[in-house]
Amino acid sequence: MARGKHTREEIRQLAIDVAEQCIVEHGMQGMNARHIAKEMGYAVGTLYQVFKSMDLLIFEVNMRSLLALEKKLRSAAQDATHCHAAIEAMVMRYVDYALQETNRWQTLFEHRLPEGVELPETYQKHRAQLFRLLEEQLKCAYPDKFDKDIALEARALWAGVHGICTLALLNKLDDDGLNIKDIVQTLLVRFNTVGGEV
Amino acid sequence: MARGKHTREEIRQLAIDVAEQCIVEHGMQGMNARHIAKEMGYAVGTLYQVFKSMDLLIFEVNMRSLLALEKKLRSAAQDATHCHAAIEAMVMRYVDYALQETNRWQTLFEHRLPEGVELPETYQKHRAQLFRLLEEQLKCAYPDKFDKDIALEARALWAGVHGICTLALLNKLDDDGLNIKDIVQTLLVRFNTVGGEV
DNA sequence: GAAGTAAAGTGAACACCGTTCATTTTGTCA
DNA sequence: TGACAAAATGAACGGTGTTCACTTTACTTC
Numbered sequence: 077m078a079r080g081k082h083t084r085e086e087i088r089q090l091a092i093d094v095a096e097q098c099i100v101e102h103g104m105q106g107m108n109a110r111h112i113a114k115e116m117g118y119a120v121g122t123l124y125q126v127f128k129s130m131d132l133l134i135f136e137v138n139m140r141s142l143l144a145l146e147k148k149l150r151s152a153a154q155d156a157t158h159c160h161a162a163i164e165a166m167v168m169r170y171v172d173y174a175l176q177e178t179n180r181w182q183t184l185f186e187h188r189l190p191e192g193v194e195l196p197e198t199y200q201k202h203r204a205q206l207f208r209l210l211e212e213q214l215k216c217a218y219p220d221k222f223d224k225d226i227a228l229e230a231r232a233l234w235a236g237v238h239g240i241c242t243l244a245l246l247n248k249l250d251d252d253g254l255n256i257k258d259i260v261q262t263l264l265v266r267f268n269t270v271g272g273e274v
Numbered sequence: 275m276a277r278g279k280h281t282r283e284e285i286r287q288l289a290i291d292v293a294e295q296c297i298v299e300h301g302m303q304g305m306n307a308r309h310i311a312k313e314m315g316y317a318v319g320t321l322y323q324v325f326k327s328m329d330l331l332i333f334e335v336n337m338r339s340l341l342a343l344e345k346k347l348r349s350a351a352q353d354a355t356h357c358h359a360a361i362e363a364m365v366m367r368y369v370d371y372a373l374q375e376t377n378r379w380q381t382l383f384e385h386r387l388p389e390g391v392e393l394p395e396t397y398q399k400h401r402a403q404l405f406r407l408l409e410e411q412l413k414c415a416y417p418d419k420f421d422k423d424i425a426l427e428a429r430a431l432w433a434g435v436h437g438i439c440t441l442a443l444l445n446k447l448d449d450d451g452l453n454i455k456d457i458v459q460t461l462l463v464r465f466n467t468v469g470g471e472v
Numbered sequence: 473g474a475a476g477t478a479a480a481g482t483g484a485a486c487a488c489c490g491t492t493c494a495t496t497t498t499g500t501c502a
Numbered sequence: 503t504g505a506c507a508a509a510a511t512g513a514a515c516g517g518t519g520t521t522c523a524c525t526t527t528a529c530t531t532c
Contacts, residue, residue: 084509109490119511121493130490186384188444204448224452225460231447232438232460239437240430246386249429250402254422262423263430266464282480307519317482319522328519475532482525489518497510502503 088126090116092136096180099137103179104187107134134187135199141184142202145173149209159216164264166210167237171260174241182245185238210234217268229267236263286324288314290334294378297335301377302385305332332385333397339382340400343371347407357414362462364408365435369458372439380443383436408432415466427465434461 082090094115098107109130113120127133152169156162174181189195210230218226237260243249244256251259280288292313296305307328311318325331350367354360372379387393408428416424435458441447442454449457 108488110488120491121511122509124491125509185440185444185446200448203446207448227449227452228457228460231441231449231452231457232434232464235437235441235447235457236430236434236461237437238441239433239435242383242440243429243433243436246383248383248401249433250398250405251425251429254425254429259426259429259433262426263434266430306517308517318520319482320480322520323480473532475530477530478528480525480527482523484521484523486521487519490516492513492515493511494513495511497508499508500506502505 084126087116087118087122091123091126091133092140095133096137096140099134099183100177100179104134104183129190131187131189131193134183135189135195137180138184138187139199139202141177141180142199145170145184146202146205146209148173149206153209153213159213160268162213163210163217163233163267166213167233167260167264168257170237171241171257174245175256178245181241185242207231207234233263233267282324285314285316285320289321289324289331290338293331294335294338297332297381298375298377302332302381327388329385329387329391332381333387333393335378336382336385337397337400339375339378340397343368343382344400344403344407346371347404351407351411357411358466360411361408361415361431361465364411365431365458365462366455368435369439369455372443373454376443379439383440405429405432431461431465 091112094112095107098112098115107130109120109123112133113123116123123133127136148169149166152165153162156165207227207230210233211226214226214229214233215221215223218229221229240249240256240259240263244251244259249256249259289310292310293305296310296313305328307318307321310331311321314321321331325334346367347364350363351360354363405425405428408431409424412424412427412431413419413421416427419427438447438454438457438461442449442457447454447457
């Protein structure tokens, strides 16, 4: 071992911290190796000894975002008194996340690792977990449905909400005078998950 | 006037042709000024006399994609015998477009003009037209609904389908063994637009 | 024809990007 | 102290988009 100011792991975390801040403030584009290195107080070379590429650094930020999102949704579900309310709460919490932490959310869904680089298993596990959270509540709401149908419903609803957020944030909804949350509510009504009766 | 091989407008169209081909074959990333210029048989400088920036060139390709998509959806609606069928046909045509012309479709929705550059009015008009096509059919399917509710329904359904396509193409649906079209059908069922009865 | 002119076309050059790697600095231990 | 290897460096490379002083060309006028 040599040099001592920070351990390898500390430098790694420092890099993720700085990258995260860049992304939150200026989006994925507003982040570059030289700027991050300078902000860390190290040279670019050091950054590259800890991350093979900038893509992998962005990925680590996305990992944090994913875990934070999962936590939010889980707590939304737990606070609800019954499954329909849980579904609505999770959906709304998701919309809030997209609207409030826009840059973080957009990076989470727009960034792609270069071809050939596979996502770590843990990442995929946590992403699948988001669907599972919804599936649990749907299973409770519709106990008679087959698992496969529950899976389909979960994906249709989740992707639907996601699509509304995507288009809304890109101003591609042509929604003069329409409230995003009203559009989401419209979708929720279609899934019979709004209005109260258990 | 001077020089004659091509008029300014011909060069413009030539550039869009080449850019379109690049995008179709390799996606938005697989396109760059030098390559396009070489393929056109001109120098980069000439390209920049016709397009202020590469972003505006991509935009022109997107304009073409948008018009093509609009045409497809319009014909899908016209071929249908009643409004529920029209809605289903349009949605499925949209999914086909996303799945078959993936690079074109992704560029259409992922590309953003730099801040400060506004979308031309004609573009916005055609994009709004996509929603209007769906609204027409929804209006026919649900004649008692208010216009505002129709607008909400159109956006919820459209964005929903869009979200499914987005996540499916990015492999972010965690859909082991699930068919994308089945997920879309699930969404359609929720909107009561599948199954036949008028 | 020749000279003049302005449009059309050029491509080297600039600034910035991710990435690499020969080189230097530094802490540790014999 | 000297030797060694890990840690850290930053100039350099190849790739972007973009610019603009310059050259080439076609047309007009004499």
